[in-house]
Amino acid sequence: MNSIPADFSELVRSRRSIRRFLPDPVERDTLLAILDLAARAPSGVNMQPWQVHVLTGESKTALSEAILAEYAQPTFERKAEYDYYPESWEEPYLGRRRHTGLGLYSLLGIEKKDTVRMREQWARNYLFFDAPVGLIFTIDKGLGQGSLIDYGGFLQTLMLAARAWGLHTCVQAAFCEFHPVVRSQLGIAATQKVVCGMSMGYADPAAPENALDLPRVPASDFTHFHD
Numbered sequence: 143m144n145s146i147p148a149d150f151s152e153l154v155r156s157r158r159s160i161r162r163f164l165p166d167p168v169e170r171d172t173l174l175a176i177l178d179l180a181a182r183a184p185s186g187v188n189m190q191p192w193q194v195h196v197l198t199g200e201s202k203t204a205l206s207e208a209i210l211a212e213y214a215q216p217t218f219e220r221k222a223e224y225d226y227y228p229e230s231w232e233e234p235y236l237g238r239r240r241h242t243g244l245g246l247y248s249l250l251g252i253e254k255k256d257t258v259r260m261r262e263q264w265a266r267n268y269l270f271f272d273a274p275v276g277l278i279f280t281i282d283k284g285l286g287q288g289s290l291i292d293y294g295g296f297l298q299t300l301m302l303a304a305r306a307w308g309l310h311t312c313v314q315a316a317f318c319e320f321h322p323v324v325r326s327q328l329g330i331a332a333t334q335k336v337v338c339g340m341s342m343g344y345a346d347p348a349a350p351e352n353a354l355d356l357p358r359v360p361a362s363d364f365t366h367f368h369d
């Protein structure tokens with residue numbers, strides 16, 4: 143078969159990072175079914191390095207409030223437990239990063255130099271973009287870098303499974319730098335590190351920021367055939 147099944151292609155293409163959610167709740171059974179499917183992701187010697195904290199209701203509000211209190215402090219030292227972004231930004235990554243930020247801000251009517259509104263928009267990360275479900279992912283500190291490859295597969299499978307249930311997501315490195323707050327709020331063991339967070343719920347179709355649809359370079363640009 144040469145063509146990709148339409149259903150699968152539609153599922154993959156319909157996953158976009160959603161940054162404003164409706165308040166409609168998600169059933170616990172649905173969450174468990176999605177997580178069970180995500181756990182079908184492969185991992186080196188089947189290590190399954192993922193640990194997932196699901197936050198709803200008061201626990202989600204409490205984490206949001208605790209992080210936003212720190213976010214308001216200019217003195218809070220922010221450092222993730224692993225390098226997600228590069229230390230210095232070079233092309234083509236710098237241009238792609240700018241395109242992403244400008245695309246989001248222009249949809250929201252935020253001017254280029256309006257750092258106050260940009261900061262407010264970034265703070266919405268810590269409200270899980272109003273999603274009814276917030277997820278925090280952790281990994282055993284003793285595992286190798288390769289386990290983060292496994293984690294990526296788990297996260298993508300999770301996001302696609304969510305789409306199959308009509309749900310949307312936004313995976314968030316924004317939580318990494320607040321790992322001390324996340325750790326104390328959720329009682330995460332010292333042996334675990336915070337990999338990222340994720341918002342999950344039903345997308346608000348009227349929200350301008352949810353119209354962000356970012357392009358990809360074609361496969362012919364990044365694929366090197368060796369015949």
Ligand SMILES: Cc1cc2nc3c(=O)[nH]c(=O)nc-3n(C[C@H](O)[C@H](O)[C@H](O)COP(=O)(O)O)c2cc1C
Binds near residue numbers: 158313316356
């Ligand atoms: C591991 C990871 C962390 C991310 N962290 C954030 C984040 O903290 N906040 C945010 O708004 N988007 C975050 N994103 C979303 C990316 O900006 C988004 O995936 C990218 O711009 C492509 O857009 P798309 O997901 O809509 O296709 C993250 C994506 C990944 C894969």
